[in-house]
Amino acid sequence: EPEVTQTPSHQVTQMGQEVILRCVPISNHLYFYWYRQILGQKVEFLVSFYNNEISEKSEIFDDQFSVERPDGSNFTLKIRSTKLEDSAMYFCASSEDRQPTDTQYFGPGTRLTVL
Amino acid sequence: AQSVTQPDIHITVSEGASLELRCNYSYGATPYLFWYVQSPGQGLQLLLKYFSGDTLVQGIKGFEAEFKRSQSSFNLRKPSVHWSDAAEYFCAVSDQYNQGGKLIFGQGTELSVKP
Numbered sequence: 040e041p042e043v044t045q046t047p048s049h050q051v052t053q054m055g056q057e058v059i060l061r062c063v064p065i066s067n068h069l070y071f072y073w074y075r076q077i078l079g080q081k082v083e084f085l086v087s088f089y090n091n092e093i094s095e096k097s098e099i100f101d102d103q104f105s106v107e108r109p110d111g112s113n114f115t116l117k118i119r120s121t122k123l124e125d126s127a128m129y130f131c132a133s134s135e136d137r138q139p140t141d142t143q144y145f146g147p148g149t150r151l152t153v154l
Numbered sequence: 155a156q157s158v159t160q161p162d163i164h165i166t167v168s169e170g171a172s173l174e175l176r177c178n179y180s181y182g183a184t185p186y187l188f189w190y191v192q193s194p195g196q197g198l199q200l201l202l203k204y205f206s207g208d209t210l211v212q213g214i215k216g217f218e219a220e221f222k223r224s225q226s227s228f229n230l231r232k233p234s235v236h237w238s239d240a241a242e243y244f245c246a247v248s249d250q251y252n253q254g255g256k257l258i259f260g261q262g263t264e265l266s267v268k269p
Contacts, residue, residue: 042197043197070255072255074257074259080261081158081259081260081261081262082198082244082246082257082259082262083259084256084257084258087255087256094255095255095256097256130197130198132198134255137255139186139248139249139255140186140203140205141255142200142203143200143255143257144197144200145190145197145198145199146197147195147196147197148197
């Protein structure tokens, strides 16, 4: 069964460093998402991406964050200058299309630890 | 503001016992409702979803959920729990006007199963 994959599974970085989290969505999917979950808190929407542009972003997704689909398979989340409060589990998801009824398929997550 | 509440952070049930996980939502529009499960090291997997029609929906792994508009609830049930059901369960909501695909999640309920 096709699945969303994410690398790395765990990333440790120093405050102020740039990190890139990588995701490979399901191959025929057109809509991509990033969510995050700070330990003990809710899963929060960050951004959705369709047709090579951001479709919607949350207040969390400020100028320190960017997303890119650098090739036909990868979808990346870059945090330009990490802060302690960016420590969280980051989930990538994809769906076939942009309808709210389309199922979002999630990857296993990348745990980001900022020291 | 739109929100989802899962009142129970952690539930323990005996194997073979019935299960009900609670989910309440606060949403202005007609909600689209989802239940996801996350096993350790895995991504969030969709159990079931409700958009319209019959308010009792069947999902995978023997789960069902009932939409009750009057109570703003979408509780997840299973008649007989198996040890493999131990995981974290997330309720989420979207709506028909949400072209960005954003899901709003509850806090999650961790389920433990006693032998």
